[in-house]
Amino acid sequence: MTVADLTIDPSCRAALHARSLADPDGFWLEQAQRLDWITAPTKAGDWSFAESDFHVRWFDDGVLNVSANCIDRHLATRGDQVALIWEADDPAEEPRRYTYAALHEEVCRFANVLKSRGVAKGDRVTIYMPMIPEAAFALLACARIGAVHSVVFGGFSADALAGRMEDCGSSIVITADEGRRGGKAVPLKACVDEAARIFTGIETVVVVRATGTAVAMQEGRDVWYDAVAATVSAQCDPEPMAAEDPLFILYTSGSTGKPKGVVHTTAGYLLWAALTHATVFDYRAPEVYWCAADVGWVTGHSYIVYGPLANGATTLMYEGVPNWPTASRIWEIVDRHQVATLYTAPTALRALMKEGDGYVTATSRASLRVLGSVGEPINPEAWRWYHDVVGEGRCPVMDTWWQTETGGHMITPTPGLPLKPGSATLPFFGIAPQLLDADGKTLEGAAEGNLVIAASWPGQMRGVWGDEQRHFETYFRTFPGVYTTGDGARRDADGYYWITGRVDDVINVSGHRMGTAEVESALVLHDAVAEAAVVGMPHDVKGQGIYAYVTVNADVEADAALAKTLRDWVRHEIGPIATPDAIQFAPGLPKTRSGKIMRRILRKIAEGDVSSLGDTSTLADPDVVTDLVRNRVC
Ligand code: 6R9
Numbered sequence: 001m002t003v004a005d006l007t008i009d010p011s012c013r014a015a016l017h018a019r020s021l022a023d024p025d026g027f028w029l030e031q032a033q034r035l036d037w038i039t040a041p042t043k044a045g046d047w048s049f050a051e052s053d054f055h056v057r058w059f060d061d062g063v064l065n066v067s068a069n070c071i072d073r074h075l076a077t078r079g080d081q082v083a084l085i086w087e088a089d090d091p092a093e094e095p096r097r098y099t100y101a102a103l104h105e106e107v108c109r110f111a112n113v114l115k116s117r118g119v120a121k122g123d124r125v126t127i128y129m130p131m132i133p134e135a136a137f138a139l140l141a142c143a144r145i146g147a148v149h150s151v152v153f154g155g156f157s158a159d160a161l162a163g164r165m166e167d168c169g170s171s172i173v174i175t176a177d178e179g180r181r182g183g184k185a186v187p188l189k190a191c192v193d194e195a196a197r198i199f200t201g202i203e204t205v206v207v208v209r210a211t212g213t214a215v216a217m218q219e220g221r222d223v224w225y226d227a228v229a230a231t232v233s234a235q236c237d238p239e240p241m242a243a244e245d246p247l248f249i250l251y252t253s254g255s256t257g258k259p260k261g262v263v264h265t266t267a268g269y270l271l272w273a274a275l276t277h278a279t280v281f282d283y284r285a286p287e288v289y290w291c292a293a294d295v296g297w298v299t300g301h302s303y304i305v306y307g308p309l310a311n312g313a314t315t316l317m318y319e320g321v322p323n324w325p326t327a328s329r330i331w332e333i334v335d336r337h338q339v340a341t342l343y344t345a346p347t348a349l350r351a352l353m354k355e356g357d358g359y360v361t362a363t364s365r366a367s368l369r370v371l372g373s374v375g376e377p378i379n380p381e382a383w384r385w386y387h388d389v390v391g392e393g394r395c396p397v398m399d400t401w402w403q404t405e406t407g408g409h410m411i412t413p414t415p416g417l418p419l420k421p422g423s424a425t426l427p428f429f430g431i432a433p434q435l436l437d438a439d440g441k442t443l444e445g446a447a448e449g450n451l452v453i454a455a456s457w458p459g460q461m462r463g464v465w466g467d468e469q470r471h472f473e474t475y476f477r478t479f480p481g482v483y484t485t486g487d488g489a490r491r492d493a494d495g496y497y498w499i500t501g502r503v504d505d506v507i508n509v510s511g512h513r514m515g516t517a518e519v520e521s522a523l524v525l526h527d528a529v530a531e532a533a534v535v536g537m538p539h540d541v542k543g544q545g546i547y548a549y550v551t552v553n554a555d556v557e558a559d560a561a562l563a564k565t566l567r568d569w570v571r572h573e574i575g576p577i578a579t580p581d582a583i584q585f586a587p588g589l590p591k592t593r594s595g596k597i598m599r600r601i602l603r604k605i606a607e608g609d610v611s612s613l614g615d616t617s618t619l620a621d622p623d624v625v626t627d628l629v630r631n632r633v634c
Contacts, residue, residue: 006279006414013414020429032059034274036073038240039063047456049481054472057244058268058458065238066247066270067107067144070309074100081286082314086133087333089180089320105234110141112232117204121146121239124170128152128161128188130179131319134208135295136305138174146239150249153296154179154186156575158194164251168261168465171203176210182324189215243267249465250298252404253515255504261465262404269407270310272459276409277307280398281370287340290316298404299374303343322348327355331363343372347510349382351541357389370415372398375511376543377499383421399424401499407459411497423496430457435491440479448490450503452482507536507544512577522573528556533589533597537606545581547606549589558585582633588624605632
């Protein structure tokens with residue numbers, strides 16, 4: 001029995017999972033044959049989560065190149081097959097199609113452009129791009145020459161961009177004149193200019209002409225991509241990379257401090273992305289596969305670019321938003337390109353569901369075979385709508401639980417597995433989840449607790465850029481010997497997992513992670529603000545919204561105008577996704593006598609659940625709570 005049998009006989013899944021845990025070396029060395037190696041590895045996992053000997057390595061003596069795996073090895077068999085379809089924001093614009101042969105040429109040229117700007121193996125290249133094909137070319141070009149990419153989501157602010165570039169010592173950024181989303185322009189180049197004033201280490205800006213709008217170009221620093229591309233060769237040999245050489249850094253929010261640069265390496269990450277994409281979506285080339293995420297998030301890395309292309313897929317990339325120009329857009333794209341697999345987020349589904357079934361039923365969707373969900377728990381109502389209305393009961397819904405840190409799917413169905421709406425079902429091959437109580441005791445059978453992973457897997461993150469200690473402290477300190485996910489979960493009597501959400505101070509807004517500490521730091525930077533505490537609140541489309549309690553300075557008027565100013569302020573400091581949904585001015589925050597803010601109480605008030613605030617006797621001033629409840633904003 002092999003993994004290939006899974007799509008034929010789903011009952012193989014349990015046996016394969018058992019084997020992956022019982023004989024990890026045998027299982028993973030066999031799986032490693034999915035990749036094209038320059039030097040094949042002789043060993044699989046080599047790891048320890050113990051503090052005294054902490055290390056994680058996979059396929060350590062293997063040598064390969066990610067871009068060769070995603071492109072070159074397909075040229076002989078599927079050079080003329082479409083690798084990438086690009087659907088523009090404006091439905092009137094002709095889609096673009098790149099065959100594997102064309103992708104090869106584009107990526108080689110892009111790699112040579114980077115080389116011509118002095119980029120070498122190991123250098124960090126920042127990518128701050130709209131959802132255009134050049135974003136994928138840029139990722140693959142970095143991989144081709146061994147540069148480490150750091151994609152910063154195009155919706156993040158200049159400040160956020162500058163901070164991420166400074167953190168990883170990146171002196172070059174690839175951007176575009178402008179992006180487009182839902183008919184609106186996103187001024188990316190102008191943001192880079194602002195970032196360059198904040199972080200003076202930015203030496204080179206490569207600008208892709210996307211909309212053709214006029215932008216300021218600084219002599220000596222900024223170059224047009226097309227001008228340089230016209231001067232370079234369309235051949236570029238892939239750089240041989242060690243399995244554990246870093247492939248990319250991706251910044252993500254945690255419960256404390258500034259976002260951390262999660263590092264993924266070459267072989268283990270690629271294998272994880274490829275294997276999960278192939279099996280979870282039962283991908284059959286040359287079907288059209290569409291992951292509707294942004295390439296600025298890990299989902300875009302693993303499931304728009306690396307996983308699908310490693311599998312020789314036709315991957316679709318969409319520039320725009322789900323509900324523009326109408327709430328039928330997603331389904332129209334499905335029909336237009338005969339999409340077989342659609343992978344999107346619950347927040348998008350909830351927003352579309354609100355518009356009514358008519359926008360869906362006006363389209364055919366007959367090409368759909370498998371549906372996917374990612375980013376946050378999918379509520380059973382949205383799950384059923386996706387399954388019954390969108391998929392007409394015909395397409396299984398793959399609710400994939402995973403994280404930036406895990407590289408790819410961790411707890412997920414595969415087609416054929418019996419599904420339960422709202423459950424991510426069972427662990428993927430090699431994954432050993434456990435539920436622990438607050439004291440770290442392992443819970444057996446049906447239980448609810450902290451979700452941890454007891455053994456390493458190939459796609460596991462390898463470090464926090466520039467801060468090895470933070471890696472260990474964040475993920476391996478609380479519960480020694482296991483990887484702590486930061487999520488809570490329930491396991492039912494059938495062994496199915498139900499993710500209950502974050503157990504730390506991270507909120508999940510429309511599937512995007514936001515550290516409450518980040519929003520708080522942005523708020524207190526404003527002159528009017530003395531103190532701020534931020535918590536999540538239920539939101540029917542976003543899943544969670546941002547609720548901010550703000551204490552203003554003595555002589556400041558806390559009025560609606562200030563609330564608006566503060567919302568705009570946070571938007572500018574971090575980006576639109578961090579905009580608070582509610583701001584409540586509070587003369588005081590509920591603190592313990594040792595000065596710790598009791599977030600539990602703030603969460604309850606934000607949720608509107610004021611009847612069960614729990615024990616408030618340890619508060620320094622219990623009256624504060626009465627005021628907070630009275631002035632709650634909805
Ligand atoms: C891939 C991605 C990770 C956090 C994760 C969890 C939540 C993601 C989920 C889910 C329930 C799912 N999450 N998928 N919760 N069911 N299917 O989203 O990565 O941005 O790092 O977020 O998202 O809370 O811990 P990332």
